[in-house]
Amino acid sequence: MKFCSNCGAPVMLRVPEGDNLPRHVCTACEAIHYDNPKVVVGCVPEWQGRILLCRRAIEPRLGFWTMPAGFMENGETARAGAARETLEESRSQVEVGSLISVISIPSINQVHLMFSGRMLNDTHSPTSESSAVQLFAEEEIPWDQLAFRTVVHTLHHYLEDRRQGSPGLHIIDLGTSAA
Amino acid sequence: MKFCSNCGAPVMLRVPEGDNLPRHVCTACEAIHYDNPKVVVGCVPEWQGRILLCRRAIEPRLGFWTMPAGFMENGETARAGAARETLEESRSQVEVGSLISVISIPSINQVHLMFSGRMLNDTHSPTSESSAVQLFAEEEIPWDQLAFRTVVHTLHHYLEDRRQGSPGLHIIDLGTSAA
Numbered sequence: 001m002k003f004c005s006n007c008g009a010p011v012m013l014r015v016p017e018g019d020n021l022p023r024h025v026c027t028a029c030e031a032i033h034y035d036n037p038k039v040v041v042g043c044v045p046e047w048q049g050r051i052l053l054c055r056r057a058i059e060p061r062l063g064f065w066t067m068p069a070g071f072m073e074n075g076e077t078a079r080a081g082a083a084r085e086t087l088e089e090s091r092s093q094v095e096v097g098s099l100i101s102v103i104s105i106p107s108i109n110q111v112h113l114m115f116s117g118r119m120l121n122d123t124h125s126p127t128s129e130s131s132a133v134q135l136f137a138e139e140e141i142p143w144d145q146l147a148f149r150t151v152v153h154t155l156h157h158y159l160e161d162r163r164q165g166s167p168g169l170h171i172i173d174l175g176t177s178a179a
Numbered sequence: 180m181k182f183c184s185n186c187g188a189p190v191m192l193r194v195p196e197g198d199n200l201p202r203h204v205c206t207a208c209e210a211i212h213y214d215n216p217k218v219v220v221g222c223v224p225e226w227q228g229r230i231l232l233c234r235r236a237i238e239p240r241l242g243f244w245t246m247p248a249g250f251m252e253n254g255e256t257a258r259a260g261a262a263r264e265t266l267e268e269s270r271s272q273v274e275v276g277s278l279i280s281v282i283s284i285p286s287i288n289q290v291h292l293m294f295s296g297r298m299l300n301d302t303h304s305p306t307s308e309s310s311a312v313q314l315f316a317e318e319e320i321p322w323d324q325l326a327f328r329t330v331v332h333t334l335h336h337y338l339e340d341r342r343q344g345s346p347g348l349h350i351i352d353l354g355t356s357a358a
Contacts (some may be wrong), residue, residue: 005182008188021252036250036251075286099281144225171257
């Protein structure tokens with residue numbers, strides 16, 4: 001950030017009164033501009049025991065597999081966002097269920113909220129964001145071609161909990177290596 | 180947002196190519212500026228069965244009681260943010276525990292992540308944000324003077340689960356009335 005989004009004047013980094021972190025503050029209108037972590041919402045869509053994954057048609061990690069997920073938008077709930085991303089990336093309609101994982105990635109200022117998803121039918125298809133969309137039995141999951149550590153962690157815990165018959169919430173903090 | 184934070188030129192609202200929502204796009208450098216929900220992190224600090232609450236010294240809801248919570252900052256995990264806010268608002272040091280509630284408030288573009296918190300000792304005191312900081316037994320909690328619905332929901336579920344001896348996660352979506 002170099003300019004004030006409110007008045008267009010240059011901003012400077014300084015600690016506002018009553019704060020304890022440097023913020024971008026406008027040199028003219030004194031507006032304070034905060035920058036905060038973003039929320040990524042997604043789900044693990046399931047249909048008759050199989051898991052729906054999307055092959056990424058866009059960078060980063062083009063060609064690798066992920067569950068449907070993306071940035072939560074203003075005006076929606078976390079679960080509505082997870083359902084929307086699933087529809088956008090896989091054309092699959094899901095009823096969003098329990099929360100599987102809350103994953104903080106401080107190195108890139110993100111928090112991921114990954115839910116279970118019950119597919120309402122087996123409709124799914126490629127989209128502009130996914131070059132392939134496919135149902136995988138547990139033993140078919142392409143573990144060495146998953147796009148992100150968030151996907152690996154979430155799928156691992158989800159399948160492990162499914163085997164145990166006890167869905168649980170997993171709070172995970174990822175370190176500085178690539179997410 | 181009226182001006183581009185990258186180059187200072189005016190922005191306009193339009194749907195960028197490949198997107199499906201209007202964004203602020205710079206009329207000069209074409210930078211796209213996204214606006215997304217913010218994460219509020221906090222905890223329910225507990226010491227020998229009593230709950231630590233803070234009386235708000237600032238608006239909104241000045242004079243009402245809340246658990247310590249605030250906006251998650253870049254570069255921190257959700258749990259670290261909850262511990263930081265607790266220290267800042269109540270001078271209490273906590274070990275952050277399980278997740279009690281995930282509360283979406285689409286009307287104000289927020290997601291609240293509220294954790295349990297084990298106080299490491301009984302140190303606590305007023306701060307610039309809290310005119311009073313006090314431990315309450317369950318029957319002493321000032322239910323009619325709580326600051327926000329997020330506080331009411333989280334405390335209610337936490338105490339109910341504690342009575343049952345089964346801590347659980349509560350996913351809550353709040354509607355359009357004041358949060």
